[in-house]
Structure formats: structure tokens, C-alpha cells
Amino acid sequence: MMSQFQDLIAYFEDSGLAESIRENDVLFPLIESVHVVAICLVVGSILVLDLRLLGLASIHRPVSRLTAAILPVTWGAFAVAATSGFLLFISNAAKYLANGYFVAKIILICAAGVNMIIFHGISAKDLPQWEKEPSPPLRARLAGALSILLWIAVVACGRWIGFTMQELSQ
Amino acid sequence: MDAALSEFSKWLAATSLSHTIQTVGWIIPALQTIHILSVAVVFSSAVLVDFRIWRLFERDVPLPQVTRRFLPTIWPVLLILLLTGSLLIIGEPRRSLLNATFYLKMALLVVAILLTAALQASIASSPAFWEKDQSRRTAGKVPAKILAKILAKILATASILVWCGILFAGRWIAYTQAG
Numbered sequence: 421m422m423s424q425f426q427d428l429i430a431y432f433e434d435s436g437l438a439e440s441i442r443e444n445d446v447l448f449p450l451i452e453s454v455h456v457v458a459i460c461l462v463v464g465s466i467l468v469l470d471l472r473l474l475g476l477a478s479i480h481r482p483v484s485r486l487t488a489a490i491l492p493v494t495w496g497a498f499a500v501a502a503t504s505g506f507l508l509f510i511s512n513a514a515k516y517l518a519n520g521y522f523v524a525k526i527i528l529i530c531a532a533g534v535n536m537i538i539f540h541g542i543s544a545k546d547l548p549q550w551e552k553e554p555s556p557p558l559r560a561r562l563a564g565a566l567s568i569l570l571w572i573a574v575v576a577c578g579r580w581i582g583f584t585m586q587e588l589s590q
Numbered sequence: 591m592d593a594a595l596s597e598f599s600k601w602l603a604a605t606s607l608s609h610t611i612q613t614v615g616w617i618i619p620a621l622q623t624i625h626i627l628s629v630a631v632v633f634s635s636a637v638l639v640d641f642r643i644w645r646l647f648e649r650d651v652p653l654p655q656v657t658r659r660f661l662p663t664i665w666p667v668l669l670i671l672l673l674t675g676s677l678l679i680i681g682e683p684r685r686s687l688l689n690a691t692f693y694l695k696m697a698l699l700v701v702a703i704l705l706t707a708a709l710q711a712s713i714a715s716s717p718a719f720w721e722k723d724q725s726r727r728t729a730g731k732v733p734a735k736i737l738a739k740i741l742a743k744i745l746a747t748a749s750i751l752v753w754c755g756i757l758f759a760g761r762w763i764a765y766t767q768a769g
Contacts, residue, residue, distance in 0.1 A: 449765045453758040456626070460757065463627065464634020478659060481651075489648045493641065575630070576623040583619050 429517065432510040441511035448511065451504050458501035459578070463571045465494040473564030475555030483544075483551035483560075512585070519584055525577035532570040539563040592688070599683035611681030618681055625674040629760070631667045633753050635660040636706055640746035654717040661710045668703075688768040695759035702752045709745055 432438055441447045471477035472486050509516050516522045543559040550556055556564075602608055611617050641647035642656045679686050686692035713720055719738070 449762055453761040456761050457633075457754055457757045460626070460630040460633045461637060463630040465638070467631065467634070468638070485650070493638070493647060572623075572627060575626055576619075579619050579623045579626065 429513045433513040435510065437507070438510040438513070441507055448508070451507050455501060455504040455508060458497045458504060459575070461497035462494055462501055463575060465490050465497065466567060466571060469494075470564040470567045473556055473560045473567075475561065479554035483556065484547060515585060516581070519581055521577045521580040521584055525574055525581065528570055528574045528577060532567060532574065535563060535566050535570065595687050596684075599687050602680055602683040602687075605680070608680050608683070611677060618678065621674045621678050621681075625671060625678065628667050628670045628674065629757065632664050632671065633757065635663050636702070636749055636753055639709065640749050643742050643746035652717075653720045654713050657710060657713045661706060664706060685767045686763055689763055689766055691759050691762045691766045695756055695763065698752050698755045698759060702749065702756060705745060705749045705752060709742075709749070 441451065468478065468490055469487060472479070472481065472483060478486055509522075539560070543563055550560075555561075603612075611621075638647055639657055639660050642649070642651075642653060648656055719735075
């Protein structure tokens with residue numbers, strides 16, 4: 421299992437695409453810039469929802485309608501962030517996997533996803549009963565607060581990767 | 591000009607504040623993290639309003655309401671950006687002050703600020719004009735309205751492009767710094 425995973429990683433890292441990103445002076449910063457733009461939109465758009473769940477912003481909008489409006493933006497940006505992130509990753513896969521901040525970032529993104537699934541699947545079952553109220557119940561406020569903290573940590577890890585992968589630029 | 595900037599950078603790098611930022615390892619990544627999170631807030635606020643103008647976001651909410659919800663946030667967060675950005679410059683003056691990409695970023699920032707302020711002011715000054723925008727049947731028939739909608743879409747597109755340019759330039763500063 422572990423060696424299959426390593427084979428897969430090596431397969432990507434040895435690909436022509438990975439080599440181009442590694443060798444080309446412009447490609448890496450270009451993909452990195454796209455990654456930053458996308459992640460800013462992911463974090464900023466999710467923050468709109470989180471602040472609504474905390475009862476701090478957009479309080480006159482029903483939660484479900486705000487969610488329906490904002491999630492296409494979030495998922496679109498997330499798709500771009502994940503694709504560009506994957507391209508950056510394969511350019512130096514083994515070194516990224518050996519970087520604690522990279523591993524932490526991936527785990528934190530998964531945690532943010534789990535937080536979202538728990539909220540939509542369990543905590544928000546009775547959403548229609550409270551979604552128009554300015555201040556949602558405690559479990560919704562907790563989900564919002566946890567999401568904000570997780571995404572702050574994701575961005576911090578992303579920035580720390582740059583400072584702990586010395587061969588790459590900061 | 592370059593010589594003066596080089597002298598100024600040298601002086602700045604010799605200050606005790608700069609020395610602290612340079613030597614305490616976590617300060618620069620921490621400042622950059624706060625800087626990027628603030629960029630995320632400003633960028634998303636501007637872009638969500640631009641998307642609304644293109645009817646890609648919250649089209650069931652009148653534009654003035656969307657503008658009032660998102661654009662005012664930009665101004666205080668810009669102050670955080672100014673503060674963290676200044677500290678980053680003090681920590682590594684040559685990295686930006688002797689770097690053309692940094693000046694490109696600042697020029698684009700001025701354009702973005704003007705675009706955002708223009709959008710915010712023009713929509714806030716005539717909310718009724720944009721409010722009626724909801725019913726498309728009546729809206730499409732008034733020439734002034736058609737023109738205003740086209741102009742708003744041009745400004746929204748320019749805003750998205752300029753903000754993306756700022757983020758790109760920001761990342762590129764790291765790759766174009768003087769040795």
C-alpha cells in the first residue's frame with residue numbers, strides 16, 4: 421500500500437509536466453500566483469458564510485440562500501486552488517511530503533471539509549427553523565468559528581511551507 | 591533615484607525594528623500570513639460585488655444592498671494591509687523598494703482603490719436607480735439604464751483584472767527581488 425503510494429508519487433514527479441514546472445523559471449511563480457488568487461477567493465467566500473453562522477454579517481439573509489449563492493464561488497475557486505496546488509506539489513513531491521507544514525495543511529483542509537460535512541449533514545438538519553434568525557444556534561456558531569480558525573491555519577501553513585522549502589523561493 | 595532608494599533601504603535595514611523583524615524567524619511568515627488573509631477579505635469583497643454586477647452572485651438581492659454589505663469592509667482591512675506591508679518592507683527593504691514589481695503592485699493598487707471607490711460612491715449616490723434593476727423588463731427599456739449597466743460591467747471586469755494583477759505582482763515580488 422505504502423510502496424504503491426510512493427510509486428504513484430514518483431510517477432507524477434518524474435512526468436514531463438512536473439519537470440517543466442521544476443525547470444521553467446516562469447511556470448512555478450505563475451501557477452503559484454493562480455494558487456494564491458484561488459485560495460484568497462476560497463477563504464474570503466467561506467468567511468462570508470462563517471460570519472453569517474456567527475450572526476456577525478449578512479444577518480438579514482436566510483442561511484440557505486446565502487449558502488446557495490456563495491458555494492458555487494467557493495467550489496469553483498477550490499477546484500482552481502486544488503488543481504494549481506497539485507501542479508506545484510508534483511514539481512517537488514517527495515520534498516513536499518517530507519515537509520511537516522505541507523502535511524499539516526492537507527490535514528487541516530480535510531478537517532475543514534469534515535467540519536462542513538458535519539454541519540450540513542447533522543447540525544443543519546433543522547435549518548429551516550432558524551435560518552432567518554440573525555443569530556443561529558450555538559452548534560452553527562461553533563461550526564462557523566471552527567471554519568474560520570481552520571482556514572487561518574491553512575493559510576499560515578501554506579506560507580510556512582515557503583520558508584521551510586529552502587530551495588524554492590519565499 | 592535608485593541610489594537614493596538604495597541609501598534609504600540601507601538606512602531602514604539598519605534600524606532596530608528592521609533588525610528584530612530580520613532575526614526573529616517567525617515574524618516575516620506571520621506578517622505574510624496576516625497580509626494574505628487580509629488580501630483574501632479585500633479581494634473576495636471586491637470580486638463578489640463584481641460578480642453581482644455580472645449577475646453571477648445573489649442576483650435576487652438589489653445591487654445597492656450587496657454593495658453596502660461587502661464594499662465598506664475593504665477600507666479598514668486596507669489599513670491592516672498597509673501596516674503589515676510596511677513592516678515587511680522595513681524587515682527587507684531591498685526586496686521591494688529596489689524592485690519594479692513592487693511599484694507595479696502599488697500602481698495597480700491605486701487603480702483598484704479608485705475603481706472600488708467609484709463603484710461604491712456611484713451606487714450609493716443613486717440607490718433607487720439600481721434598486722429597480724430587479725425587474726428586467728422595465729430596466730431594459732430606458733437608454734440611460736442600459737448605458738449604466740454596460741458601464742458597470744466594464745468597471746466590474748476592470749476591477750477583477752486589476753485585483754488579480756495585484757495578487758500576481760505580490761507573489762512575483764519574491765521572484766524579481768534585487769540580489
